[in-house]
Amino acid sequence: MSTIKIATYNVNSIRAREERVVEWLTLTKPDIVCMQELKVEDDAFPTLVWKSLGYHSASFGQKTYNGVAILSKEPITDVTRGFPDDTDAQARLIFATTFGLQIMSGYFPNGESRESDKFQYKLRWLDRMTTHLSQKITAKHDFILAGDFNIAPEDIDCHEPLQWADSVLCCKEVRHAWKKIVALGLTDTVRATHPDSPEFTWWDYRMLSFPKKKGLRIDHLIATQSLATRVTGAGVDRDARKGKSPSDHAPTWIELRS
């Protein structure tokens, strides 16, 4: 049976992570990759490195912060960057068609703290995203949104739910926004595959969080029903979080019947 593997990976700087990402691509051979936190402008995104590994790519980068990309073993078409009519200064969204499906790579705002202006920006961004998705999703196309949502949707997604309850990643406002997004008809594919295990995707660099297994599940792949019913496996590449100079996120993946 032939399958397609789709992964999402917040690399926390592609300049700092290029070598590790190349190793990971070579080892795990995903067909499509959504990347976030490139932290480079497009002319510094290593397109030729991906090409040498057999990947087409499209990026939406900026200096210092943010930046998203899509890599694919098949040609990438219909690329759009940001929201329609966007005046957002932050590069957080790229959309494309590849392998006959519509895919979005998203880097959702963190929000810093609930008292911060950045939290208001996060809530506005989530609203805009919900509106954008409601216009984008149609019965005609397979659609998947993959990325760093900066939302841990449920208590099972947190190592210490009480400690995180009022945080910008877990608080009621962002969990409500998550529910509105999935209610558009998108399935949380990793949670649907693993209903009872945490499947953390991020661990703080500090306090030995990774070896102590104190993580959060904030990176997600949510897909229309047409795709969700084709999922044959899903998981988190914890090995990519080990060793020297890892990203603080691990790549998360699903496999589909093609």
Next chain:
DNA sequence: ATGGCGGCTCGCAGCCGA
């Protein structure tokens, strides 16, 4: 062992992330 933050920048200290 999976190991004590690590990226970034009009940089050598401070901002930011989650």
